[in-house]
Amino acid sequence: MTQVKMTVNGKTASGDVEGRTLLAQFLRDDQGLTGTHIGCDTSQCGACVVHVNGQAVKACTMLAIEADGATVDTIEGQANADGSLNVIQQAFQDHHGLQCGFCTPGMVMSAAALLKENPKPTEAEVRHYLDGNICRCTGYHNIVKAIMAASGQDVSAIAAE
Amino acid sequence: MPKDGGIGASTKRREDVRFLTGNGRYTDDINLRGQAYVFFLRSDVAHGKLTSVDTSAAEGMDGVVRIFTGKDFEGVGGMPCGWQVTDKHGQPMQEPGHPVLAQGKVRHVGEPIAAVVAETLAQARDAAEAIVLEIEELPAVINMKEAVKDGAPKVHEELPSNLCYDWGFVEENKEAVNKAFEEAAHVTTLELVNNRLVANPMEPRVAVGDYSRSDGEHTLYTTSQNPHVIRLLMGAFVLGIPEHKLRVVAPDVGGGFGTKIFHYQEEAFCTFAAKACNRPVKWTSSRSEAFMSDAHGRDHVTKIELALDGDNNFTAIRTDTYANMGAYLSTFAPSVPTWLHGTLMAGNYKTPLIYVNVKAVFTNTVPVDAYRGAGRPEATFQLERLVDKAAHELGVDPIKLRRQNFITEFPYATPVAVEYDTGDYFATMDKLEEMADIAGFAARRKESEAKGKLRGFGVNCYIEACGIAPSNLVGQLGARAGLYESATVRVNATGGLVVMTGSHSHGQGHETAFPQVIAEMIGIDASMVEIVHGDTARTPMGMGTYGSRSIAVGGSAMVRATEKIIAKAKKIAGHILEASEGDIELKDGMFSVAGTDKSLAWGDVTLAAYVPHNYPLEDLEPGLEETAFYDPSNFTYPSGAYACEVELDPETGQVTIERFSAADDFGNIINPMIVTGQVHGGLAQGIGQALLENCAYDSDGQLLSASYMDYAMPRASDLPFYDVDHSCQTPCTHNPLGVKGCGEAGAIGSPPAVVNAVLDAMRSGGKDVAHIDMPVTPARVWAAMQG
Numbered sequence: 008m009t010q011v012k013m014t015v016n017g018k019t020a021s022g023d024v025e026g027r028t029l030l031a032q033f034l035r036d037d038q039g040l041t042g043t044h045i046g047c048d049t050s051q052c053g054a055c056v057v058h059v060n061g062q063a064v065k066a067c068t069m070l071a072i073e074a075d076g077a078t079v080d081t082i083e084g085q086a087n088a089d090g091s092l093n094v095i096q097q098a099f100q101d102h103h104g105l106q107c108g109f110c111t112p113g114m115v116m117s118a119a120a121l122l123k124e125n126p127k128p129t130e131a132e133v134r135h136y137l138d139g140n141i142c143r144c145t146g147y148h149n150i151v152k153a154i155m156a157a158s159g160q161d162v163s164a165i166a167a168e
Numbered sequence: 169m170p171k172d173g174g175i176g177a178s179t180k181r182r183e184d185v186r187f188l189t190g191n192g193r194y195t196d197d198i199n200l201r202g203q204a205y206v207f208f209l210r211s212d213v214a215h216g217k218l219t220s221v222d223t224s225a226a227e228g229m230d231g232v233v234r235i236f237t238g239k240d241f242e243g244v245g246g247m248p249c250g251w252q253v254t255d256k257h258g259q260p261m262q263e264p265g266h267p268v269l270a271q272g273k274v275r276h277v278g279e280p281i282a283a284v285v286a287e288t289l290a291q292a293r294d295a296a297e298a299i300v301l302e303i304e305e306l307p308a309v310i311n312m313k314e315a316v317k318d319g320a321p322k323v324h325e326e327l328p329s330n331l332c333y334d335w336g337f338v339e340e341n342k343e344a345v346n347k348a349f350e351e352a353a354h355v356t357t358l359e360l361v362n363n364r365l366v367a368n369p370m371e372p373r374v375a376v377g378d379y380s381r382s383d384g385e386h387t388l389y390t391t392s393q394n395p396h397v398i399r400l401l402m403g404a405f406v407l408g409i410p411e412h413k414l415r416v417v418a419p420d421v422g423g424g425f426g427t428k429i430f431h432y433q434e435e436a437f438c439t440f441a442a443k444a445c446n447r448p449v450k451w452t453s454s455r456s457e458a459f460m461s462d463a464h465g466r467d468h469v470t471k472i473e474l475a476l477d478g479d480n481n482f483t484a485i486r487t488d489t490y491a492n493m494g495a496y497l498s499t500f501a502p503s504v505p506t507w508l509h510g511t512l513m514a515g516n517y518k519t520p521l522i523y524v525n526v527k528a529v530f531t532n533t534v535p536v537d538a539y540r541g542a543g544r545p546e547a548t549f550q551l552e553r554l555v556d557k558a559a560h561e562l563g564v565d566p567i568k569l570r571r572q573n574f575i576t577e578f579p580y581a582t583p584v585a586v587e588y589d590t591g592d593y594f595a596t597m598d599k600l601e602e603m604a605d606i607a608g609f610a611a612r613r614k615e616s617e618a619k620g621k622l623r624g625f626g627v628n629c630y631i632e633a634c635g636i637a638p639s640n641l642v643g644q645l646g647a648r649a650g651l652y653e654s655a656t657v658r659v660n661a662t663g664g665l666v667v668m669t670g671s672h673s674h675g676q677g678h679e680t681a682f683p684q685v686i687a688e689m690i691g692i693d694a695s696m697v698e699i700v701h702g703d704t705a706r707t708p709m710g711m712g713t714y715g716s717r718s719i720a721v722g723g724s725a726m727v728r729a730t731e732k733i734i735a736k737a738k739k740i741a742g743h744i745l746e747a748s749e750g751d752i753e754l755k756d757g758m759f760s761v762a763g764t765d766k767s768l769a770w771g772d773v774t775l776a777a778y779v780p781h782n783y784p785l786e787d788l789e790p791g792l793e794e795t796a797f798y799d800p801s802n803f804t805y806p807s808g809a810y811a812c813e814v815e816l817d818p819e820t821g822q823v824t825i826e827r828f829s830a831a832d833d834f835g836n837i838i839n840p841m842i843v844t845g846q847v848h849g850g851l852a853q854g855i856g857q858a859l860l861e862n863c864a865y866d867s868d869g870q871l872l873s874a875s876y877m878d879y880a881m882p883r884a885s886d887l888p889f890y891d892v893d894h895s896c897q898t899p900c901t902h903n904p905l906g907v908k909g910c911g912e913a914g915a916i917g918s919p920p921a922v923v924n925a926v927l928d929a930m931r932s933g934g935k936d937v938a939h940i941d942m943p944v945t946p947a948r949v950w951a952a953m954q955g
Contacts, residue, residue, distance in 0.1 A: 025290070027290070035196075035197075036199075040190070041190070041194075041196070041197035042189070042190015042191065042192070043190070044194070044196075044370075044371070044422075045196070045372075046370045046371065046372065046422075046455065047455040047875070047876050048454045048455045048456055048875065049455070049456075049875045049876050049877045051875075051876035051877065051881075052370060052455075052876060054370055081190065082188075082189065082190035083189065083190040083191075085189070085190075086189050092185070092188060092189070096188040096189070099184065099188055100180055100181065100184040100185070100188060101180065103180075103181070103841045103842070103844075103845050105184060105187055105188070106423075106675035106676070106677070106845055106849065107187075107369070107370065107371065107420075107421065107422045107423040107674055107675030108183070108184075108186075108187025108188075108192050108420065108422065108675070109192075109194065109369070109370040109371040109422025109423060110370045110422075111187050111188060112190050115188065130889070131885075133884070134883075134884040134885040134887075135884075135885050137883065137884040137885070138883050138884070138885055140884070141370065141876070141881050141883060142370065142884075143368055143369055143370050143423050143425070143849070143852075143853075143881070144370075144423055144675045144845075144849045145845060145848055145849055145852075146848035146849045146850075146851055146852030146853075146882075146887060146890065146914075147848075147852065147883075147884040147887055148848045148887075148889050148890055149845060149848065150884070151884060151889070152889075165889055
């Protein structure tokens with residue numbers, strides 16, 4: 008067992024992990040932050056996306072020990088300080104960008120990373136960026152719309168409800 | 169105009185807040201003090217005699233609590249099947265045993281053989297690797313037609329063959345149907361495969377079993393669409409636990425699509441093991457495990473024929489299907505290719521004579537059961553591909569041929585038992601033609617061709633039967649359960665309401681949509697209504713959510729219970745206002761006496777019910793809580809018309825969806841935003857089936873597509889924005905809300921439009937191909953273009 012220590016959502020998080028413990032398991036099981044979800048075992052689905060040192064990372068494909076000393080942001084830390092939904096989260100609610108909610112944390116975290124690097128993405132750019140995030144419920148229409156709306160673009164022309 | 173927050177409003181979902189902030193409570197998020205973890209050792213062989221399971225090396229390993237094998241379940245019931253189909257000779261189907269852990273034989277890759285319970289999952293997995301299995305491999309039975317030939321190896325030795333049943337419907341009409349074919353002016357024939365799919369909800373299955381020695385109560389937390397069904401099946405038929413000692417909880421569930429309906433071995437195991445080990449026992453499926461243990465969907469091989477007269481009227485349909493059951497009968501499996509498929513063979517058309525034959529076959533594959541649409545996508549696909557093929561053979565426009573044969577009068581009694589209550593197929597086809605801009609297609613095709621691509625247009629219509637179902641009818645058809653739904657509406661003293669519903673939301677938004685109905689009925693704000701679901705200790709017995717039944721059946725139960733609440737509330741108001749109850753009106757949350765200005769607020773009446781001081785106690789009990797069980801009198805029949813435009817690259821065979829238009833008739837609608845979302849999701853799954861997804865086995869029964877690397881899940885870049893409309897509304901005539909349900913329509917109606925479009929694209933490039941089987945992959949398109 009090895010001690011790891013990292014900052015998660017602004018707070019120090021530490022624990023003892025095995026060499027093989029995934030970051031996703033450390034967050035969920037050790038830290039009780041169950042918002043990061045595990046949906047596959049081949050690193051395809053993206054339900055586990057978190058930010059490590061500002062980069063979008065699939066927490067199922069990173070070992071906890073690799074995140075030692077890092078700054079980690081998860082879905083639980085995304086809302087505003089007063090508890091209200093942030094711009095991306097609110098856009099997902101406004102545009103019905105989620106149904107069962109299981110892929111949602113990964114979608115929100117991926118969207119945040121995308122908009123940081125590309126503040127006004129086109130539809131094609133959003134869709135391409137989401138190749139690593141699978142959703143089975145929404146058919147993606149409202150997710151893409153929500154992300155474009157969160158970026159401040161006018162989505163009224165997109166086939167509405 | 170929809171009342172603000174009432175029926176017809178696109179109210180934003182209140183459940184979104186917890187999902188968007190990581191505060192959802194999915195079954196894997198539940199951890200009980202002292203829990204142990206189970207890892208299942210599964211067969212990697214499709215068919216074999218299990219001659220030895222040697223756990224001796226594993227027993228002593230670090231952290232191992234206990235190891236279970238089939239021997240531990242010899243005194244326990246097997247997994248039950250909830251539907252008994254009778255074959256065309258009046259005999260019951262073959263119903264093999266289905267053990268919790270393999271006994272004597274393994275019959276599919278993925279069948280659980282041993283279960284290691286340990287302190288950590290990693291230790292359980294490590295110990296499982298030390299279990300030594302001796303399996304004498306037997307030839308695997310994979311191809312259905314081979315499986316029913318004389319001398320084929322038997323999946324179940326105790327059965328006469330691999331044929332589960334040979335079902336004919338309607339048997340008495342068979343001769344007349346055959347005669348119509350002999351006399352037909354034209355016959356169109358089509359052979360096709362409806363490809364096996366894996367539902368793959370994003371949340372893998374999880375089960376946490378718990379047992380209390382102090383009160384003898386079992387609790388199972390499970391990713392289920394129907395906790396009461398699990399309680400009944402597991403308690404009564406597998407483990408022998410009476411209902412009042414067994415609580416089943418399905419908390420937030422991350423998608424179901426049918427595959428989380430069924431009672432699975434892992435649920436029974438965790439419940440059993442928690443008592444045996446005196447610890448909670450938790451199982452979390454990995455995705456690879458899901459591929460080989462979640463029930464699969466579809467997997468039909470069909471030949472269908474259409475007879476037409478000289479004026480292009482449909483005179484008869486005859487269809488023959490081999491339906492894969494897999495190695496064991498899953499909970500509802502026998503009903504899917506029969507009562508949910510054969511009865512849909514009229515489609516939108518007035519074909520007078522229809523005969524459906526289905527042979528259900530056991531193979532050494534994962535059990536197959538309902539998956540979004542359950543039988544109706546299979547029926548729609550064969551019918552709508554057939555009609556399109558006929559149109560091309562006859563040189564008739566595919567839309568015109570359909571319109572000519574549309575049912576025009578309702579109610580319509582089909583020749584396959586079901587009676588459609590209402591519909592207007594012309595309206596949805598008109599709407600679709602408007603949405604799809606058919607007039608502009610020629611120009612769009614030219615643009616595609618200028619880029620070196622072919623462009624195709626495909627159209628189809630569909631009908632579906634959902635809102636399942638009348639209990640006495642399904643009972644006659646072999647169902648071993650009723651299909652009513654329940655609701656208890658409890659009004660609190662301060663005016664808020666709690667609806668305890670037997671329906672279950674795993675993405676459908678009931679927590680938002682159901683209160684909208686009550687808000688409309690009483691005239692209060694929807695925020696005063698709370699929905700409780702998914703816990704057998706808190707809700708009345710209900711059948712759960714699948715078959716697009718929640719609003720039609722669950723919503724109706726809620727309406728009936730609320731009507732009882734309103735009736736009683738009016739009595740109380742009448743007493744307080746000193747008027748007869750017949751003169752009391754309820755509007756916008758106020759009770760008033762007709763023709764006067766005397767009124768009383770909802771909250772005053774609810775308080776009076778629980779503080780009955782000025783109250784007719786001689787005639788009326790205090791309290792304000794009512795229950796209703798609603799058994800529908802018929803299925804509901806959504807219908808619609810879909811159009812798809814594709815671009816096809818002739819050099820690579822790659823197909824992209826350029827446009828998808830869907831005009832649906834769902835009757836009345838509660839929340840348009842949620843309905844649209846359901847259609848979007850269904851379309852994605854239907855397009856996925858048509859172009860991408862395929863659950864593939866090799867001839868030895870090895871599952872080739874057992875991860876997201878090998879099974880092509882639709883991604884955002886595979887799909888366009890959809891154009892969806894549900895303004896055509898012929899309300900259901902037989903439920904109080906006039907709703908039909910919408911959850912499966914998208915997956916039912918979309919595959920034919922896609923395939924029809926691909927063939928149209930190929931024809932425009934000079935390649936006239938009669939059919940390509942799904943998934944219409946680039947390899948298959950390219951091969952068809954060359955051949």
